[in-house]
Amino acid sequence: MDAAPASVTFWLRRWHAGSEDALAELTELVYADLRGLARRYLRDESPGHTLQATALVHELYVRIGSIQDIDWKGRGQFIAVAAQMMRRILIDHARKRRAAKRDASVAVPAGEAVVEPDVLDVDRALEKLAAQYPRHAQIVELRFFGGLQAPEIATSLGLSLRTVERDWQFARAWLQHEVAGF
């Protein structure tokens, strides 16, 4: 039997009641759960199966039924925490993947023109972005790492949809320049 959800409910209530430690506890508890989910999804190679962080974060929600009792602002905060966690998980995954690639005796198929941003590069660039544009960086975190859509981001950060979309456009150009050099 999975013991986590009981304590998750407990800490959610405590957090909602204003306990500061509760969020840290909650993060630890949910992190383990989320990582389990992520690992499962990341290994699922079946074609036609669209992998989306959104699905993952939503699955996390379904698991934590008691989060429905928390108000929207609390939910927004929780989503932000979940996105942060996803970032940690993905960075971790990317690091391991790189390490494995270095050791690989079987070459990874070459010739894939690398036009896609690498998750680790994005992570580093995002930290720099945060120094100058903290709000934009948060939006990127929610969208790129958390897999949330613009309207969800707007709700959880208390911004207008237009602001979120404009910020995203700017941040994307900024990161593209930073990561790809043009």
Place this chain on the structure above:
Amino acid sequence: MKSPDSDPLPGAHCDPARVEELFHAAADLAAAEQDALLARECAADRRLESAVRALLAANRQASPAWDRSAFELEARHGAKATYHPRPGEFFGRYRIVRQIAAGGMGFVYEAVRDDTEFHKRVAIKLVQVGVDDASGVERFRSERQILAELEHPNIARLLDGGTTDDGIPYLVMEYVDGEPLDRFASQRNLSRTDRLHLFLQVCDAVQYAHRHLVVHRDLKPGNILVTADGVPKLLDFGIAKLLSGDAQPAAATIHALTPEFASPEQVLGRSVGTASDVYSLGVLLFLILAGRTPYRPDPTRAADFVKAVVENEPAWHPPGLILGDLQNILAQALRKEPERRYLSVEQFAADVRRYMDGRPVSARPDSIGYRSRKFVRRRIVPLAAATALLVAIAAGVVSTLIQSRRAERRFNDVRSLAHSILFDVYDAINELPGSVSARRLVVSRAQQYLDSLAAEAAGDPALTRELAESYLRLGDVRGRPYTANLGDTVGALESYQKAVALLERDVSQHPDDAAVQEELAEAYMNVGVILMRQNQTDGSMAAAKQAIAIAQRLSDRYPHNVVYREQLAHAYMRLGQAEDVASQPTGEVAAKQRVLATYRRALDVLQADGPHGEESWQIRLATLYFYVGYPLRDLGARTGDVQYYQEAFASAVKGDAINRRLAEANSADAARVRRLADGLVDLGNLRWKCCRDLDGALRDLQAALAGFQTIVERDTHNLEARRDLANVHNARSLVLSEANQNAAALAAAHTALGMYEQLALADPASAENVRVLAEVRARIAALEHEPR
């Protein structure tokens, strides 16, 4: 891709807000307008202008990948990243020597462990599929544990295993320096007798593993190496199962299996048991005797192969190679239907020994006559159908074959399902901790399987009955109250209701068949209990009344049959339970009196035919003594009349005496221990209520706790046993709070609360969980507000 530090950041030395403002202002403009805008706005600030221009260029170039999530990008790399140790590299304590094999399931390396005085050669297997989440890792661990316990001179030992930092599971096995079985036999030009001796050693190892509930599933020459001194060693025991994760091999795993040696049920993706190993051993024996595998021409395409394995008879040519008894032996091992092969490897080996000694073998050639005899004998085919079959045989061989094959296939489907549930699910529940999700998967497959068969079953009474039994079994596994189960009451109800529907149809067609009626009454009772747990008391009472009506008819017809008498008493007890739950909200005296009357009726019915020595009768009697106490206790609480408690206590004492006698007669029987403990909870409670004997009551409860704890320790996944533990803590808190020992009462209530919360999570649909949780929470709140 450039180095992040080589260029200045866009806008690094400018006002960030200004950069953004200009970016948005210019983003949607044409090139010429952009130039004009920037010239105007940036004036002489070259750095600002270059920053904005850089961002505008990046905006145009921005990869569409940005609109995907990091998750998606990462997932695309994810699964392909695999760890490959190279020679000389260390893998934990082992130094890699070379790669031995690379296959669908993973990579095998030769390695040495030279950190100790002795220089030990091992084979390390890196597993690539099947273990991708927490439950998979847990399953891997418990399976590995079972494999580690296989100790046999002809089985390569599993020495170690674990999971790399990347989560890739690995196994460390004894390194076997030898030749594959077939090559060994042909290179040394062994005599037929020597070959058979070698084969018998292999059988011995497989048989040993089967006794430890491990099925090999991938027996082939490459997995049987013979050392220079002629000792065969089996590799990779149970690994196919370990990889496929649950009882049914996944399609992916089948590809990884070696098709020439896979059984028909394996290539069809059906459930696989010991009979599959019998088949593979048959192929092996064929190979070492004939120098080739049974089917020819050698199919090379996978689809042809499946067809050959499932449909073709072995090719016995050239004539003279395998004759007479040996052919019969092989034919029996290679039968398409698992249950028509040798029942065990032991029997197979025994027949080979008989052949070697020149004694008559048990295997018989297959024939139409044989088939028809077998069908008549089989319980599942009723006489009428068997007669029809005989007529059909007379009419024409072709139609017989079609019909029998169809009947047999369906029979096999149900049979293999029952087998899968018995062998895989039930054993898994008892033997493999921590694989709940795997068990649920098997159960849901079983459900689908049965449903598809049920659609076909109309008009086939034998299949209907077999199906009903399977549904009942399935319901039990999912959530039979008062026994070990998966805690899925909704699923259990569904299965029981399907069984009821099928049996009702059967009863209407065969009104004189007592066994079916008995089964139907049982099914109604199961439905009733689950409905009661879901607080649907009307439905629960109706189901109990159905059961009473059936059991009464049977009991009238066979007045001295203790089984029907017990069943009738049982049905009354179920009715009383449902009435009791229904009376709970109001707790009216009249309603409780009705419950009491129903339980007393059950006691009377049970004892109407005098005392019986049967254990089940004794158990029923003890249970009813306790049940009579429930409404009495409620009446005591309602009226404040202590006489009710005294009556209840006296009855409980009688029940306890029976329980104690049974438990003392066999303390290894968990069910008896549990019943005794169950009764002690009531007894302790009543001892307090009727006589205010707190010490005595706490002693009873302590004894109950000890009993339940031994059960939970034996089976950590038994939810009912956990509920029992929670109930004792709850009872303790109740008694203590009534005795005004608030601190102790509060502690006990919290313990109970924690346990009930866990139970509620495992089975959210259970109304009983909700009710009991509310009750405990209310008590906690009350206790917290009282002083002390």
